[in-house]
Amino acid sequence: MMKINPFQMERWQSTWEHRVELNLSESGVHPMTPAELLELGEVDPGELLRQRLGYNQSNGSDDLRASIARLYPGAGPENVLVTNGGSEANFVTTWSLFEPGATVVMQTPNYMQMWGQAETFAREVRSFRLVEERSWSPDLDELRDRAKGASAIIVTNPNNPTGSILSEDEIDEIVGIADGAGAWIIADEIYAGAELDEAASPTFWGRYDRLIVTAGLSKAYGLPGLRVGWALGPPDVVEDIWAYKDYTTIAPGVLSDFCARVALTPTTRQRIRERTRSILLENLPTITTWLDRRPDIFSFVPPRAGAICYARYELDIGSSEIARRLKDEHSVLIVPGDHFHMDGYVRIGYGLPRPELLEGLNRIETLVRSLSG
Ligand SMILES: Cc1ncc(COP(=O)(O)O)c(C=O)c1O
Known part of the structure; x- marks a missing residue:
């Protein structure tokens, strides 16, 4: 019988993304409601x-x-x-x-x-x-x-x-x-x-x-x-x-x-593209400024697409353990580099509404501070 190897990242997200207060494991932008979509598309919801x-x-x-x-x-x-x-x-x-x-x-x-x-x-x-x-x-x-x-x-x-x-x-x-x-x-x-x-x-x-x-x-x-x-x-x-x-x-x-x-539909698609881009452009500086504040710990290449930032860190702890502690102690979900077969990295999603992103980063900072002494 054909057996599968578990898909680590999806297992992690499937299990926890709706069980934490702040989900910074997502790689897309904050999702739309049907009402928002139909309004952008100028479509009668009755349809x-x-x-x-x-x-x-x-x-x-x-x-x-x-x-x-x-x-x-x-x-x-x-x-x-x-x-x-x-x-x-x-x-x-x-x-x-x-x-x-x-x-x-x-x-x-x-x-x-x-x-x-x-x-x-x-x-x-x-x-x-x-x-x-x-x-x-x-x-x-x-x-x-x-x-x-x-x-x-x-x-x-x-x-x-x-x-x-x-x-x-x-x-x-x-x-x-x-x-x-x-x-x-x-x-x-x-x-x-x-x-x-x-x-x-x-x-x-x-x-x-x-x-x-x-x-x-x-x-x-x-x-x-x-x-x-x-x-x-x-x-x-x-x-x-x-x-x-x-x-x-x-x-x-x-x-x-x-x-x-x-x-x-071409016009709706264009409006959605603008919505996505404005979320990315607004939030990227928030996360990069935050990472830049700790050059002793984080280094990263700024992303050119997607609501994700992949950062390398210098801390004496594995990425799965950081992710586990963030989840258990701070109710924040991120993706450990281990899920990409690369320990020493974390993937942080930044496509959330700004207050949630800021709160998530604050909580990560609390853990990082305790780890870096
Ligand atoms: C590269 C890539 N392909 C596919 C998917 C899954 O896409 P969907 O949610 O549309 O199934 C993801 C989700 O993270 C992804 O990053």
């Missing part, structure tokens, strides 16, 4: 109430798939499978693409979902690193070396947990390496649209045939509770992946499909 709660079109409504396709130049609805969250997109994609015994290369640090799935569905997972001393840019020599014989290369761009963004050139080089190895690329682009800069981050889409892009509304759109994600790829492959979804969730929820169509 939502009149949706019939039957089974939705299993791969997502035609309109929703068309709206998603419009985000990617050259794509059409036939390239899109709508899933329950980006996590289901990653799950069905890896389940479908990975062969038992295969080798997979994954950018690290990273959201470890596909790492765990590669261990289950393939065999060997190798990492290629983002290098902190070079502002978390990728070590492409390492990738070139490790991609030999690999069947897939996995990246998250913009990256979780570092908030770094690959350049066009780096993306092209990764594509060249994948091509040389005959490997698939799975690019998780769920943080696209959550950039601090005005400019959108470059996408892998359109550069390579053996490519699946996964994404969704959970991060940049502040709508994780809709559980809407998608996988985008060649139509025949997307069709194959869809067949796996018959074994997981069958279809996205009707109300979620409706709200996702509202969110992806």
Whole structure:
């Protein structure tokens, strides 16, 4: 029987995120209510109430798939499978693409979902690193070396947990390496649209045939509770992946499909992007100023996307123990570097309403002070 290795970070969040007073483990911005979304979209709430709660079109409504396709130049609805969250997109994609015994290369640090799935569905997972001393840019020599014989290369761009963004050139080089190895690329682009800069981050889409892009509304759109994600790829492959979804969730929820169509209407989408960006721009200085106050303890590369700051610390305590004590003694949840296989780091979410962020940071400071003497 196939056994899974627990997905440490999600186990941690699933267990505790609604049991603490201050959740600084989230990587997206403070979520919207349906009322806020419909108001931004100038949609009558009665429309939502009149949706019939039957089974939705299993791969997502035609309109929703068309709206998603419009985000990617050259794509059409036939390239899109709508899933329950980006996590289901990653799950069905890896389940479908990975062969038992295969080798997979994954950018690290990273959201470890596909790492765990590669261990289950393939065999060997190798990492290629983002290098902190070079502002978390990728070590492409390492990738070139490790991609030999690999069947897939996995990246998250913009990256979780570092908030770094690959350049066009780096993306092209990764594509060249994948091509040389005959490997698939799975690019998780769920943080696209959550950039601090005005400019959108470059996408892998359109550069390579053996490519699946996964994404969704959970991060940049502040709508994780809709559980809407998608996988985008060649139509025949997307069709194959869809067949796996018959074994997981069958279809996205009707109300979620409706709200996702509202969110992806061009003007609404633009307003949501502005909302997200204003939260990020307002809160980032709060956390960076706070970290900068303790240069003896914290060092970090400022994130360029996502509501997360990945900081290295100099304290004589493991990251899981810091996270446990914050939770137990201060009712604050963060993500320990251990969950990215990197002790000595913490990932702190800063997308919350400011008073909560400030209170969370204050509580972290209380623990840090007691640890640093
Ligand atoms: C890179 C990445 N992909 C996917 C997900 C999961 O997305 P969703 O909540 O839409 O399932 C996350 C959540 O943290 C993530 O960081």
